[in-house]
Amino acid sequence: MDKMDRDILKLLQENARMTISELSKELALSRPSMSERLLRLQEKGIIEHFTTRVSLKKIGKDILLLIQVSGLKVPVAEFEEMVRQEHDIIECHRVTGEVSYFIKAAVSDVGSMRKLIDRLIPYGTINTSTVLNSPVPYRIILPDEEGYE
Structure with a gap:
C-alpha cells in the first residue's frame, strides 16, 4: 500500500x-x-465491503448497551449462534481474560433492555453498562504511515 x-x-x-x-x-x-x-x-481484502452507518436514535434505538458475558453456562457454539440470531445485538466479540464476550447492543427503551438481559442470563453471568455518550462514536481506520512508498 x-x-x-x-x-x-x-x-x-x-x-x-x-x-x-x-x-x-x-x-x-x-x-x-x-x-x-x-x-x-x-x-486483497483490505476493503471488505461497502456499508451505511445508521443513526441509532433516528431509528428509535435510544439506549446503547455494552454487555460483558462471563462464566458461560453453555457451549461456545450454542452461545454464538444465539447472539447471531439476536436482533438487538450490533456486535459481539469473544475475548481473553475474565470476561468471555463483549457485546454491543441497541434497544428502544428500558423494557427492551430488560428483555434482552433476561434472554442472555441463561447463558452466563451478565454485566450491563448503559452508554451515556460516545466521544469517539466512529473512527476512520488507516494503516500506519511507516513503510509507505
Whole structure:
C-alpha cells in the first residue's frame, strides 16, 4: 500500500458513496487507475465491503448497551449462534481474560433492555453498562504511515 491507497481508504470511510469519478477528481488520478486500485484493495481484502452507518436514535434505538458475558453456562457454539440470531445485538466479540464476550447492543427503551438481559442470563453471568455518550462514536481506520512508498 502507498499514500494513494491510504487516501482512497480515508475518503471512502468518510463517504462510501463516492463515485470513481469523484475519487479520481479528488486525488488527481485517472478513472481507470482508480478503478484498478479499488479492485486491488478489494481483492486483497483490505476493503471488505461497502456499508451505511445508521443513526441509532433516528431509528428509535435510544439506549446503547455494552454487555460483558462471563462464566458461560453453555457451549461456545450454542452461545454464538444465539447472539447471531439476536436482533438487538450490533456486535459481539469473544475475548481473553475474565470476561468471555463483549457485546454491543441497541434497544428502544428500558423494557427492551430488560428483555434482552433476561434472554442472555441463561447463558452466563451478565454485566450491563448503559452508554451515556460516545466521544469517539466512529473512527476512520488507516494503516500506519511507516513503510509507505
